[in-house]
Amino acid sequence: MTPIFIIDRDRVERAIMDLGAIGACAGTGVSRTTFSPEWVAAQELVGQWCRDAGLAVRMDAVGNLWGRAEGSAGGKAIATGSHIDSQTPGGRYDGALGVIAGAIAARAVLEQAGPPKRPIEIVSLCEEEGSRFPSAGFWGSRGIIGTIAPEDPERIVGYDGVTIGEAMRAVGLDPARIPDAARDDLEVFLELHIEQGPMLEQAGTPVGVVTGITGIRELRVVVHGRADHAGARPIDLRQDPMDAAAAMIHAVIGVAKEMGRPAVTTVGRILVEPNFPNIVPERVEFTIDSRNPDPEARRQQYARQDALLREIAEAAGLEMTTEVFGALDPCPCDPEVVRVLEEAARAQNVPVMSMPSGAVHDSQQLAARSRIGMIFVQSKDGRSHTPAEFSAVEHCAQGIEVLAGALYRLAY
C-alpha cells in the first residue's frame, strides 16, 4: 500500500529560517550571490541536510551541490531541487524553498519507505538569478545540460568586475572541468517553487501543479529621433522618438491585455537621451518582455507586436532598431509527470490546481535532458524578488507532501 507522507511543519519552518539567516538583510530579506561566502555557507548547510537524510554529497564541476541515494534497481535518477542564489535583495523563498523541499521530502521518503528502486537525487543549483553575473543566468542548470561555452568562464563578468571563472576558482572549482558537470542520467526533474504570482492565493488553493512554463522573448527597441529645442521647433517639424516610443509601449502592452491570460507583456526599462525636460529626445530605448506559454498564441502575440512597432515607426518616419536579448521557448511539463503529481496530491489530500508558470525556471533548461514537473506553493500577494516575499509554512509543507508522494511514486 502506498504510504502517506506527513511533513513536520516545525522542521520546514526551521529550515526556512536557518537558510534565510545566511545572507540575511533588510529584515526578512536575503542577499546571497553565487560563489560568495554566504553561498558557500548555504551550500554547506544543504550538504548537512543531505547527510542527515542519508544521502551521499558532492559538488559538481559547475557549482551545483548534489545529494544521492542509490537505487536497488539502478537506472536513471529521479531528481529534485532548485537554486539557493537570490536577488539582491530577494526573499527567503524564491529558489531556497525548492532546495529545502528536496532535502525534507527525500528524508521523509527514505525514512518511511527505505531504500528506493531508482536513484533519488536532490540538487542545489547555482546562479539561476544571474544576480551576480547578469549574463550567466541558469549557470548551474546549463552546466548540467552542457550548454556553457568554453569561453564563458573568462568572458562573463559580474557586477563586481570579477569573471565567473575567477569566482569559481576562489571557491575551489576549476572552470576547465565544467563539461564534467553534464548529466545524461536524469529520468525526471521535479522542482518545487513559490508561485511568484497571485493565482493560488486568489483561488484559496495552497499548491499548484504546473502544466508548462511560459515562453519568453526579451526585445530591446531603440527609436532614433532628432534632439530639438522644446519651444523653438514647431510640433509638425519634429522627429520625436518619445512620442513614438510612448505609442509603441501602450500598443504592445495593449496586445497582451486584449489577448488576456496567459499572455503578458512588460516594459520595465526606459533610457532616454539626453533626458532633459526642455529638449526633444535624440533617442529612446526600451525593453519589451513578452511571454506566452502557448506556442501558437505566442507566435501571434510577437507578430502583432512587431507589426505595431513597425507601423508606428513608419507613421512617425523614424528609424527603429530591435534586438532580441533573451528568449526561451515555451516548455510543457511531462504529461505523465503531471499525472503523477496530481495523483500524489489526491492521495496526500492536498488541494491543488493546474496552472501555467509565467516565470522562467531551471526546469526549462533541464527539460533538454529529462522529463520535468513543477509544484507551485502559494505566494502572499504574489510578491517575489523582494524581502516581502512570503509563503505560509502550512502551504510549504503541503507542497513538500506532494513532492514526497511524487518521489515515492517515481522511485519505488
Added chain:
Amino acid sequence: MTPIFIIDRDRVERAIMDLGAIGACAGTGVSRTTFSPEWVAAQELVGQWCRDAGLAVRMDAVGNLWGRAEGSAGGKAIATGSHIDSQTPGGRYDGALGVIAGAIAARAVLEQAGPPKRPIEIVSLCEEEGSRFPSAGFWGSRGIIGTIAPEDPERIVGYDGVTIGEAMRAVGLDPARIPDAARDDLEVFLELHIEQGPMLEQAGTPVGVVTGITGIRELRVVVHGRADHAGARPIDLRQDPMDAAAAMIHAVIGVAKEMGRPAVTTVGRILVEPNFPNIVPERVEFTIDSRNPDPEARRQQYARQDALLREIAEAAGLEMTTEVFGALDPCPCDPEVVRVLEEAARAQNVPVMSMPSGAVHDSQQLAARSRIGMIFVQSKDGRSHTPAEFSAVEHCAQGIEVLAGALYRLAY
C-alpha cells in the same frame, strides 16, 4: 535724414570668434558657466568692447555687465543685450550673439550719429540658462526686476555643490547687495537672439521680428503603480504605471499635434523605478513641457492635457500626482517697439518676417519693468544648445543692422 547703418561683417565674425574662444570645447562648442573663470574673462572682453564704443562700464550687484552712453535729454534708457553664459556644452551663438550685437550696434550708432538724446545701455546678463545653478535661470534679469528672494543666494546650490552666494563672493560680488541691481529706469529692452528653430531658414528670411514670447508650463507627473514579476502577475491584475504613462505621453503630445502651430508639447525626461526589464515598474515619473504664446489657446491646451492625464489615471485605477515646476505667462512684445523694428528693417533693406518666439528669453522677465522687443537671426537647421549651433555672419550682421536702426529711432 535718418542714417543707414552698415555693419562690418569682419568685425561681427571676429567678435563671435573671440568670445567663442573663451570656454571653447568640443570643436565649435562653448562651455561657459556663470561666475566661472571663463565667464569672468568673457565679461572682461565685453567690457573692453563697451569701452571701445565709448560707453561707461560697470558690473551691477547681481553680476550683469552694463555699458552706458548718457543721453543729452536724460530720461529712461534704451537698453539692449542678452546673456553670455552657455549650456554645457552649448554653441557660440545662443545669448552671446545678442551681447555682441549690442556692443557693435551701439558703437555704430554712436560713431555715426553722435551722442543720443536718451541714454543707451548695453547689458551682458548672467545665468539665463541655469546651466550651473539649475534653479537660478534668469538670475541676471530677475535681479534687474527685483524678484530674487533674500534667501536665494544661500539656498540655491549648483551642480558643483557650491551655493550661488559663494560663487558670487568668489568673483567679488556681495549677495547682500543684490537689491541694488534693480532698475526702474529702462524704457525699452531690445534683445537680438538666434531663432533656435527652423522657421526663418525654411522661409529663406535672414531676420525675424518677434511679436511675442510663448507661455510655458513645466509639469512633473508621477504615476504610482505596483512592482510585479513580469511573468507571474497576470496582465489583468497589474497596476502598471508604464502602460498608463505611455498612454499619457502619447495623448498630451497629441493635443499639441492636433492644435498645430504654435502649440508645442515635449516629454523630454522619464525616470522609471526600478527600471529592470523583467519587473513591472513601481513608479514612472516624466516631465511635460507645454507651450503656447496665445493666452486663451494656452489655457485650453493645458485644460485638455490635464483632463487626459486624469482620465487615463482614473481608467487605469492608478494614483497620479502632478507638480508645476516652471511656468511663464505668454509675453507680447510692445506693439510700438515691434513697429519700430519693422520700420528699421525696411529702411535698412533687411528682409524680415513676423514670428512668435517658442523659446523663453530674458526679455520675458524684463517685460515686467520695460517695453520689450526681440530680433531673431536665422539658425542653421534650427539647432541650439549644441556645438552644432550656427548662424551665418551675413545674417548676424543683418540682424545687427536692424538693431542699430531701432536704437537710433528710439534714442535719437
